[in-house]
Amino acid sequence: MLIRRPADVVPSEITSKSLFEQRRRFLKLAAAGAALSVLPAVAPRRAWSAEKLAAVVPSAYKVDEPLTPYESVTGYNNFYEFGTGKGDPARYAGSLHTRPWTVSVEGACEKPGRYDVDELIKGLAVEERIYRLRCVEAWSMVIPWNGVPLGKVLQRLQPTAAAKYVEFVTLHDPQQMPGQRIPVLEWPYREGLRMDEALHPLTLLAVGVYGEVLPNQNGAPLRLVVPWKYGFKSVKSIVAIRFSETLPPTSWNLAAPDEYGFYANVNPEVDHPRWSQRRERRIGEWLKRDTLPFNGYAEQVASLYSGMDLRRFF
Numbered sequence: 057m058l059i060r061r062p063a064d065v066v067p068s069e070i071t072s073k074s075l076f077e078q079r080r081r082f083l084k085l086a087a088a089g090a091a092l093s094v095l096p097a098v099a100p101r102r103a104w105s106a107e108k109l110a111a112v113v114p115s116a117y118k119v120d121e122p123l124t125p126y127e128s129v130t131g132y133n134n135f136y137e138f139g140t141g142k143g144d145p146a147r148y149a150g151s152l153h154t155r156p157w158t159v160s161v162e163g164a165c166e167k168p169g170r171y172d173v174d175e176l177i178k179g180l181a182v183e184e185r186i187y188r189l190r191c192v193e194a195w196s197m198v199i200p201w202n203g204v205p206l207g208k209v210l211q212r213l214q215p216t217a218a219a220k221y222v223e224f225v226t227l228h229d230p231q232q233m234p235g236q237r238i239p240v241l242e243w244p245y246r247e248g249l250r251m252d253e254a255l256h257p258l259t260l261l262a263v264g265v266y267g268e269v270l271p272n273q274n275g276a277p278l279r280l281v282v283p284w285k286y287g288f289k290s291v292k293s294i295v296a297i298r299f300s301e302t303l304p305p306t307s308w309n310l311a312a313p314d315e316y317g318f319y320a321n322v323n324p325e326v327d328h329p330r331w332s333q334r335r336e337r338r339i340g341e342w343l344k345r346d347t348l349p350f351n352g353y354a355e356q357v358a359s360l361y362s363g364m365d366l367r368r369f370f
């Protein structure tokens with residue numbers, strides 16, 4: 057996320073609570089940068105696996121646009137658990153151990169419990185899905201993800217009638233995730249979807265990218281990909297899936313509720329309070345391109361929001 061420096065704030069805002077919040081966030085970010093640069097425990101190393109996935113089946117879900125190069129997909133990331141710089145995740149995420157990995161399933165379902173990550177998706181075909189990923193910061197990529205439809209996994213867990221939302225939680229372990237030693241966000245990172253969004257066939261639980269096991273910096277061993285929403289909804293390194301009756305709290309919404317909504321559908325009509333969302337820079341390209349409603353997936357998902365005021369529910 058782009059955090060405005062206090063110096064950019066105009067004097068008329070001096071008394072506002074939002075200035076206070078922004079200054080607080082800026083100080084946290086500055087501290088995060090300084091702290092990470094002196095951390096001895098996380099020797100920079102290229103530790104991501106180039107292990108090929110055993111079997112990947114093609115899918116009908118693909119956009120016909122040039123793929124963002126592997127180096128950018130794995131080298132230009134947001135994963136604040138490893139620092140706030142785009143290069144930090146690739147540099148530092150080697151300290152994350154992704155096997156064995158347990159996912160705790162909780163809340164309104166018939167099959168709660170602790171599942172090994174491989175057990176959770178066992179028997180489901182790992183597909184290739186070529187999706188756009190649009191960051192709220194107005195850059196985008198086209199990424200060949202490998203994963204299983206989230207809906208198929210959730211159906212196995214048999215949500216009850218009380219399950220209206222699903223919450224996803226990232227690992228909380230400052231030893232493995234040194235960025236969590238600084239309170240840039242309230243850790244652990246958490247995100248959520250309404251049940252119909254979670255069950256939508258486009259929503260993917262990714263285990264790989266470019267036909268290989270996910271590199272740590274991309275959210276190994278298991279991360280969400282919700283292509284019609286801003287990238288921050290696509291939570292990485294998931295350790296808990298929780299079915300709930302009420303709308304779950306989400307990290308960026310908690311940090312700045314007027315800037316990052318729960319729905320976070322890509323919408324060129326609704327500006328971020330500090331920048332326009334009309335255009336985006338595709339990583340690797342110079343000229344900006346128009347941002348599309350629902351990131352180009354309107355035909356598939358717009359009906360989920362019929363009757364909702366998308367300015368209010370941003």
Ligand SMILES: Nc1nc2c(c(=O)[nH]1)N[C@H]1C(S)=C(S)[C@@H](COP(=O)(O)O)O[C@H]1N2
Nearest residue numbers: 133134135136191226245287288290291292
């Ligand atoms: N746990 C966690 N998940 C996260 C983030 C994060 O900081 N922590 N960043 C989000 C943001 S802002 C984006 S744009 C995407 C980036 O995913 P990628 O690095 O695989 O492209 O991850 C999202 N998931």
Ligand SMILES: [Mo]
Nearest residue numbers: 191192287288
């Ligand atoms: Mo993002």
